Amino acid sequence: MKGRYEDENLTWIPLLIVGIFLLPFMLKGITYSYKYYLFVLNMAGIYIILTVGLDLLSGYTGLISLGHSAFLAIGAYTSAILVDQVGIPFILSLVISPLIVGIFGFLIGFPALRITGMYLGLTTMGFGFIVKRLIIALRVWTKGAGGLEVSPPVIFGFTFNSDWDNYFLIFTCAIIAVVVGRRIGKSKIGRALMAIRDSEQAAEATGVHLAKYKMLAFFISGLFAGFAGALFAHTSHFISTDHFDIILSIYFIIMILVGGVSSIYGAVLGTLFIVLLDYLFVPELKDLIHGVFNIEGGDIQSLLFGLIMFLFIIFQPTGLYGMWIKMKIYWKLFPFNPKKRLI
Amino acid sequence: METFIGLIQESISGIALGSIYALIALGFTLIYKATEVVNFAQGELMMVGAYVNFYFVTTFMTQNGEPTVGIFLIAFAGSIIFAFVFGWVLDWVINRPLKDEPIFSVIMATISLSIILRALVAMIAGPMSLIPYSPFGNKILSINGIIISMLDLSIIISAIILVILFYYFFNKTKWGVAMQATSEDPVAAQLMGIPVKRVYGLVWIFSALVATISGILLAPRMSLLDTSMGFLGLKAFPAAVLGGFGSITGAIVGGIIMGVIETISMGTLSYHFGWIKEMNDIIVWIVLIAVLMVKPDGLFGEEKVKKV
Numbered sequence: 001m002k003g004r005y006e007d008e009n010l011t012w013i014p015l016l017i018v019g020i021f022l023l024p025f026m027l028k029g030i031t032y033s034y035k036y037y038l039f040v041l042n043m044a045g046i047y048i049i050l051t052v053g054l055d056l057l058s059g060y061t062g063l064i065s066l067g068h069s070a071f072l073a074i075g076a077y078t079s080a081i082l083v084d085q086v087g088i089p090f091i092l093s094l095v096i097s098p099l100i101v102g103i104f105g106f107l108i109g110f111p112a113l114r115i116t117g118m119y120l121g122l123t124t125m126g127f128g129f130i131v132k133r134l135i136i137a138l139r140v141w142t143k144g145a146g147g148l149e150v151s152p153p154v155i156f157g158f159t160f161n162s163d164w165d166n167y168f169l170i171f172t173c174a175i176i177a178v179v180v181g182r183r184i185g186k187s188k189i190g191r192a193l194m195a196i197r198d199s200e201q202a203a204e205a206t207g208v209h210l211a212k213y214k215m216l217a218f219f220i221s222g223l224f225a226g227f228a229g230a231l232f233a234h235t236s237h238f239i240s241t242d243h244f245d246i247i248l249s250i251y252f253i254i255m256i257l258v259g260g261v262s263s264i265y266g267a268v269l270g271t272l273f274i275v276l277l278d279y280l281f282v283p284e285l286k287d288l289i290h291g292v293f294n295i296e297g298g299d300i301q302s303l304l305f306g307l308i309m310f311l312f313i314i315f316q317p318t319g320l321y322g323m324w325i326k327m328k329i330y331w332k333l334f335p336f337n338p339k340k341r342l343i
Numbered sequence: 344m345e346t347f348i349g350l351i352q353e354s355i356s357g358i359a360l361g362s363i364y365a366l367i368a369l370g371f372t373l374i375y376k377a378t379e380v381v382n383f384a385q386g387e388l389m390m391v392g393a394y395v396n397f398y399f400v401t402t403f404m405t406q407n408g409e410p411t412v413g414i415f416l417i418a419f420a421g422s423i424i425f426a427f428v429f430g431w432v433l434d435w436v437i438n439r440p441l442k443d444e445p446i447f448s449v450i451m452a453t454i455s456l457s458i459i460l461r462a463l464v465a466m467i468a469g470p471m472s473l474i475p476y477s478p479f480g481n482k483i484l485s486i487n488g489i490i491i492s493m494l495d496l497s498i499i500i501s502a503i504i505l506v507i508l509f510y511y512f513f514n515k516t517k518w519g520v521a522m523q524a525t526s527e528d529p530v531a532a533q534l535m536g537i538p539v540k541r542v543y544g545l546v547w548i549f550s551a552l553v554a555t556i557s558g559i560l561l562a563p564r565m566s567l568l569d570t571s572m573g574f575l576g577l578k579a580f581p582a583a584v585l586g587g588f589g590s591i592t593g594a595i596v597g598g599i600i601m602g603v604i605e606t607i608s609m610g611t612l613s614y615h616f617g618w619i620k621e622m623n624d625i626i627v628w629i630v631l632i633a634v635l636m637v638k639p640d641g642l643f644g645e646e647k648v649k650k651v
Contacts (some may be wrong), residue, residue: 066454111635117446118381119588122580156435250454257451303462309455313448314440318625328614343516 017175024167030072038163039232045170046232051255051267052181053224059262061217062197063112068252070131071222073244075101075229080150080239081141090153090234098226105222109215118198128249132241147240150233166235171237173231173308177224181264193217193264247302254309260319269320274305284306344607352489353610356601359495359564361602362434362502366557367579368586368594369509369551375589376526377546378438380449385554386576387464391429392555393475393562393572394464396422400476403591412478422555430551434544457573465570477563498560505556506595513591522546578605579630589642603629 023041027034056067079097082088088096096154113122136145138203153160153169158176160166192213204210233239251274259270278301316323367389371382382388437456441449471539484485513519524532525542533539561575562568579598586597605626613620622629634641 010521059446062447064450111632115635115639118450119584119635119639121450123632124576124582126581126631129628130622130625130632133622175640247458250458253451254455257448260507261447299462299465302464306455306458306462310452310459313444313452313455317444318637 009295020171020175024164027096035163038167040275040279042166042170043279044272045174046228046235047252047255047275048174048268048271049177051227051252051259051271052177053221053228053263054252055256055259055264055267056181056184056190056193056224056264057217057221059256059267060197061147061193062184063214063216063217064117064121064253065124065221066121066246066249067126067128067131068225069109069246069248070124070128070220071101071105072229072232072248073131073135073239073241074104076131076150076233076239077135077142077148077229077243078226078234079147080232081168083234084151085141091155094227094230098223099229100228101226101229102219102222105218105220105225108213109218112113112214112218114209117277125246125249126196128244128246132244132246135241144168145241147242148290149236149238150236151282152237153231160235170231170235177227178264181224181267186263189213189216189220197262207297252259254305257309258312260321263319263321266319266321269324273320274308277308279306298304346561348488349611350360350607352491353406355489355491355499357606358599359498359602359605361574361599362583363557363564363598364579364582364602365595366502366505366553367576367596368583368598369506369591370553370557371551371579372583372591372594373397373591374547374550376591377522377586378442380438380441380577381453383450383453383549383580384460384576386458386580387457387573388429388433388551388554388563389558389576390570390573391464392426392551392558393568394468394473394558395425395555397473397475397562397568400402413554415478419559421499422559423552426555427548429555430548431544432446433551435546438543439540457576460575461570466499468570472567472569474566475562475568475597479563480538481554494564498564501556501560505553508627509553509591518542518545524639531603581627581634584631584641585634587641590641590643593641593643602628604630620647 008169022040024034027037035151050068050072054065057063058065075097078091078100079090082093082096083090108124108127112120115123135142142148146162153166155169160169192208192317195206195208196213196217200210232243236243255268255270255274256267258273259268260266282301282304289300312319318325347636361424367385370388371385374380374382396418399421400414403414403417433456437452441452444452454474479497482490484494484496486495513523521532521542522545524535525539529539532542542603558572561572565572578601582601583594584597584600585601586593586595605623608626609623613623621627
């Protein structure tokens with residue numbers, strides 16, 4: 001039997017992983033403000049975990065979700081409450097919180113059995129609003145709109161105190177998430193999900209249990225989001241409902257669209273692109289625009305992201321990953337490129 | 344008795360709010376019926392309309408002194424002309440490039456349009472909230488102890504006039520019938536000699552027009568004009584789903600019902616049951632999910648038969 005990864009060149013993967021773990025040391029050697037870069041990378045790492053899950057749901061299965069920040073919020077608050085108020089260890093909460101969020105995903109999957117497309121987008125968006133409101137209403141546990149302080153993660157007696165420590169924790173988790181995400185994508189489940197995206201009727205006719213796999217997609221996506229949420233709560237030490245705005249859900253979709261839908265590497269690329277842009281480029285651009293045009297206020301960040309998404313949808317629907325594949329094909333065929341575009 | 348009067352008063356205020364929802368819903372229902380594009384930026388179109396009107400009013404005001412009804416009417420006309428151009432531009436920017444894209448891309452494109460518009464308006468108009476001018480001022484009408492503000496009344500009456508105009512346009516004029524034919528079957532319409540692309544453009548212009556008018560009507564009711572007005576457009580989606588997405592009657596009825604539900608839950612229900620106060624701003628979404636669970640086609644929607 002042919003292996004799943006036989007057609008892939010995997011030799012560079014270990015190198016990449018070593019590179020990821022050497023990166024903080026390199027940053028420390030290069031620049032004095034390495035702590036800020038590590039903070040940004042940590043953010044990207046957490047979002048990568050979430051967008052991998054979102055890609056399995058929205059990219060692979062084609063079920064649009066505009067409420068993923070709500071899943072992140074449930075994961076964050078569940079883990080914070082479990083660890084700080086119930087008193088279970090962090091490592092156990094890292095297992096329980098995703099399961100709880102997965103069950104929530106399961107619940108939101110119920111209406112998804114009957115509705116698709118725009119309706120599902122609206123339902124998940126409404127779910128996002130409702131969750132945000134519920135968190136404020138349950139102020140006994142969540143301290144309401146004021147926000148909740150969270151203890152740092154402790155694993156086997158070791159406390160992760162700084163961004164430096166968190167980096168290794170988050171990126172270990174992110175690598176696991178990407179590998180698991182890819183394995184799911186290449187497995188029977190992944191193929192079933194893609195069949196559902198391409199045609200529900202055809203998938204059902206070939207024996208894919210629609211209800212089961214749609215619920216499964218929501219459950220898996222919830223697992224990833226809960227995992228990300230638990231990490232987010234404990235590594236940022238403070239969570240409030242402002243962290244989980246509806247616009248964040250839209251940014252998540254932008255991330256997977258920019259990266260290229262239905263490819264896990266695409267989700268990773270897109271997330272890195274958007275987060276790095278957000279934290280490293282947008283402040284500079286803001287200063288520049290305020291200097292040149294002399295205008296106060298204005299949301300440069302959302303303007304830029306809106307424009308990026310718009311341009312990508314119209315001119316580059318396959319995203320960054322699609323661009324990479326195109327380039328690879330171009331160089332492979334180099335002197336004999338066909339005039340017509342292949343992809 | 345007091346509760347009863349309160350309920351009636353809230354219902355009237357709710358109908359006014361609902362008329363706005365209905366107008367927004369009407370705007371994207373028109374687009375959806377004709378082009379199958381779901382326009383998530385309808386609320387932002389409304390916001391742009393309100394801002395443009397405000398800009399016109401202040402421009403004329405600085406030339407002529409105090410704002411009067413005459414100035415307001417001139418500004419109104421200016422905003423209408425702007426809406427024409429704006430709708431035409433949107434047709435070129437959004438509708439034509441996204442003609443045969445999957446629904447996912449279309450939704451995200453209109454959402455990104457809404458983000459862009461909100462950011463642009465905030466950038467141009469500045470971070471301050473503005474106080475919009477209304478020709479009706481703070482006048483109120485009192486009938487048997489029931490107090491109705493002239494603003495609410497003006498909104499309801501304008502909405503009724505608009506709906507009648509649209510009804511007339513769609514059923515009695517040549518272009519209206521062409522629009523109906525196009526939304527029924529674009530290919531057949533094209534074969535019958537209807538300029539489908541121009542009809543699509545017209546649909547977007549109409550939608551921008553409705554949005555602008557509802558924005559101008561709504562702005563004084565919100566008493567402060569800022570970019571959060573665009574979020575109101577999102578609330579019109581649950582209203583449209585309640586009435587049956589894609590049905591014009593459904594958009595109007597659903598909008599009004601949703602407005603009444605929201606106002607009553609904010610008023611009497613919150614007064615009597617404390618816990619409802621917690622969910623005032625999400626009540627529309629709860630209704631949405633309930634409707635989608637029980638009857639996804641809404642009150643007036645046609646059941647869709649899926650073709651393979």
